Amino acid sequence: MADATQAAGLPELLAARPALSMHARDGLCFEGVPLNAIADAHGTPVWVYGAGSIRARYAALTTALEAQKLNVHVHYAVKANDHLAVLNIFRHLGAGADVVSLGEFLRTQRAGIAAADVVYSGVGKAPVELAEALGAGIGQINVESAEELEMISAIAGRMGCTAKVVLRMNPDVDAGTHEKITTGLAGNKFGIAAQDIPALYARAASLPGVEPVGIALHIGSQILSPAPYAEAYAKAAAMVRALRTAGLAVSVLDLGGGLGIGYGDEPGMPLAAFAATVRREVGALGVRLLLEPGRYLVGPAGMLLSSVILEKQAGDKRFIVLDAAMNDLMRPALYEAWHGILPLGAAQLQNPVSPADIVGPVCETADCFAKDRPMPPMAPGARVAILDAGAYGAVMSSSYNARPRAAAVLVDGGHFHLITPRQSIAQLWEDEAVPA
Template identity: 50%
Template sequence: MNAFTYRGGVLHAEAVPLPRIAESVGTPFYCYSTAALDAAWHAFADAFAGSDVTICYAVKANSNLAVIRTLAQRGAGADVVSVGEMRRALAAGIPPERIVFSGVGKTAAEMAEAVEAGIYQINVESLPELRALSAVAAGLGRRAPVAVRVNPDVDARTHAKISTGRKENKFGIDIDLARAVYAEAAALPGIRPVSVAVHIGSQLMELEPFRMAFERVAELVRVLREDGHDIRRMDLGGGLGIRYRDEAPPSHGEYARIVREVAGALGCHVTLEPGRALVGNAGILVSSVIYRKEGVGRNFLILDAAMNDLMRPSLYDAWHTIVPVKEPGPGSAVQPIDVVGPVCESTDTFAVQRPLPPVAEGELVAFLSAGAYGAVMASTYNTRPLIPEVLVNGSDFAVVRRRPTIEEILAAEAIPAWL
């Protein structure tokens, strides 16, 4: 579903014209569509209808409370990677028994809070972490439900910076060492090994890497059962890609078929952890043009949004389609132009020589497919306040995170007495 369309020559989010939001909250701002979140959720949920599957939204993709609540109301659990994300999930209404805690570097304090909250599962990624969790849980008089995240050494065929399933990546325990790790887990106090977990990366455009990883995990489950471990769960992570430019991601139905084919015969409850696939195309970034700069050899469109607001292009060389909020007229000529922000870094560049129709100073542009890893990765670099987030529902919209003032940013700091 495309919730962002032109109506009467103006780009709308559902039934709300984007200039109306800009007048209310200023620019730049993020805008999310309830209808798009709903459609993305149902595409996943419907594909797995009738299967013993829990869909746990990967909160790191977009941790806004209103976004989490929207998905929670539709039945989503949560995959979290910090105690802060766990508290967000709980605050948004996701019950602890639907929360999975992942991540390679959980502290003892985070472990204790997760154990005391009674969450569904803690995904352990190293032997030191397993032993630390044992000490924490035993000290609380609890047994923590644990999945060991294995690294299957499968190439996800995605961007190197979002690949997580190769031997050289920091994630998980080598799958060839898993039997010994489960043997130790079963002998440790405070540990209840219940599942095997895997996640090979993000923005996957092919199904074969999923199949290869899932088959390796399924075989491990069989071996662990032969060893006497009562493994009744499989955590197959996330990673299904979305369309940013001209990609052709696999369908949810094709993905679900592979999950069923590989996991179905084992009788395991399956946990899936999509993030980008649920929120990526449900959000946009709207920005104003400050200047059109005529350079020697090339021209620049200077925006009030910057790399601190949307890191993906500078971090991953990521593509975001950029469109004028005012619909170009029929046959409007396009010219290549560099789209940049005001931050004092050469990497504050969104697009190089991007063919765009004419956009004047003061007009609005929108970055599409910005619902995932946009606002959640933003910073206050150059003492630029975090930008507002807005949720649209039909003809209504609400600010779901306001823009802090510079005074509020400064108030968080202190000058020591000797200065």
Template identity: 45%
Template sequence: MSEQVSYQDGALHVERVPFARIAEEVGTPVYVYSASGMTARYRALEAALEGLPVSIYYAIKANSNLAVIKLFAGLGAGMDVVSGGELARSLRAGVPGSKVVFAGVGKTAEEMAFAIDSGIHQFNVESEPELRLLNEVAASKGVVAPAAIRVNPDVDAKTHAKITTGRKENKFGIDIARATEMFELAATLKNVSLRSMSVHIGSQLMDVAPYRAAYERLRGATLSLRQAGHVVDHLDLGGGIGVSYDGSTPPDIADYAEIVKDTVADLDCRLSIEPGRYLVGNEGYFLTRVLFVKHGAERRFVIVDGAMNDLIRPTLYEAHHEIVTVEESPAGEEAGLVDIVGPICESGDYLARGRKFGAVAEGSLVVLKSAGAYGAVMSSNYNSRPLCPEVLVEGDSFRVVRRRQSFDEMLALEEGLS
């Protein structure tokens, strides 16, 4: 868990900023990110990989706020994007196209053209039709597009079914047994250069052992391709390193680095990895205010102003977020079971169910920890609720890096319709 949050004089702070001050100046609900925490995460990963030919590309789908992208770009990271919109965000944040990798299973011709015009580093291709389309788009531009094939190694990442990506039954990648076939096809296409493979077996891996199995299969495919006369000079090792949401022991990145060293470091390839959640997950917080405390027939409901449209992970993934009060609870206070729920007209609108929680009053502030990844990026306007703001904390100061959406902004795209 992050070390950036602590009680100081009975009030919860992130770095040196009280959460209550953020609530007073920005309102609730609001996402709060720690710049120091994100920086420390990046530096720790960089240190673990020292001596290996590995470049870090931040997977911005985890948190695509422009300020967050700029922070990691400033630390030296490239960007891993999965849509034209994410590419536009990277460019707007000042990241050169040459430091962007474009992944994703369903790229359109328009997205490919945009990426080519932006001079991206590499397309991670996920199917034969995509490779052929990329060749056509590149030909129309009169260029040769740099490509990798994403191989599916059929490795069980032992993670949630909705975020596993490396099994044969998943939609992602090309069966690793077809790697040679794909390289042979690429050799007949004049406007793609295929010299790389990528692999990504899932998100939120708490056990690094599956990486070893996947990378060993990637190593075998690389040696087979070279034996067949193909050039392979880059391997994209994907991301997926998990974080602790409930105080459990997180993966050891030194163990991960050792797997990279044991399996692929001696292949004379440039290597890259694409962490997302690992860098931002524990460094973000969702701050919300208690509206009502309702005593039902069988349980107590704490109704807050944050909802599933703001943070959908508990509903979508049955995800656990540690929840604490902004005011430190008295020692020895008895905790009862509560459901912490939002105002949306859905039984699925909850942030926690059956959670032990102390006494709270209307107007109290509560914080959901580890909300930096797949929080704000997955929010919506369901129930016509405006998108909430995002705040970046740096030391004893903070700034709003996405302001709260107004009703007029939310309705603007529909105005003028007859």
């Protein structure tokens, strides 16, 4: 957990987030709504998402692309946050979706996103999943292997339909991100080696039930510089030209996602520079461009509210124990991820700070949100917001230690709405059975 690399203090964290404001009476507010009011109404831990923040980030991304005269169709990566309320926002914005499971695909259908606007990615699509998606008229399947291509051909042939497929090329590019979220290196499980693409694309063109329409790539997540994209997109452009030289039709280039955000007070991916990179490397190919962002769109638009159970002093070590835990927000335990943490009380921002480990009650040493984080005194019942948790937060949560899943609230237009009720303890076992 790389706290030492993050210099942002509490005032800097607040100043770097326009959707947050601190009011003397109401405390920390998000999109104009007091977060204490949400916690009072629905308890803690509770997820809070901001519809206005999602819309603003989508607009910033599409505006940057349009400024480069690029026509890029955005397919939101559902794995970042699959809540129906979130998917509904993207549907109204005109976005498509990128899914990696049948469950995610059916969620997009429930949210009203047209199947033709959905891309099916993922290294292990089961036959039953492919058949369901093809039967619904899915727009594109990103093929990860020769074996999968043959399977799709057989399924589509039996169903009497044609699957539009793109081949996911592994460009062997180091995205410079955490090893657990890199996807474009030769040693990763994702994609097809570049040298194997031409022969496999030609094979796809000859198979019944499939129509190869292009190339896809995705090099990782939380990427903060356009440089890895420039390298990967240059390789993709070269591949498109090589396929066309071989007489093969290429009309789609799926650029993947992975645009990073700032978790402290540092900036995220510079959108203007990223869009310029896309324009320079692939803008003249005459293909339909797809982009699959997730974290960039929803990460800063969400947070996890939690209450302090107690402060614990162990020798010279200070612990702040929260009612949220690693079963709610897994990222710090899984990726050593850093999240900003702000008190909800206005007075606490003025109080002196001292280092504290901020931890949860789960019986794992890894149940730790922050180490040696400068924090003011936090009495039992005081509340905090764990910031930038709108992506890979609730979707990765569990009921470990028999802890019910947290509620979720959507803030929109100055009001807040419960979009997921808190799971009750009894619901943890209501579907279980004990043999006689």
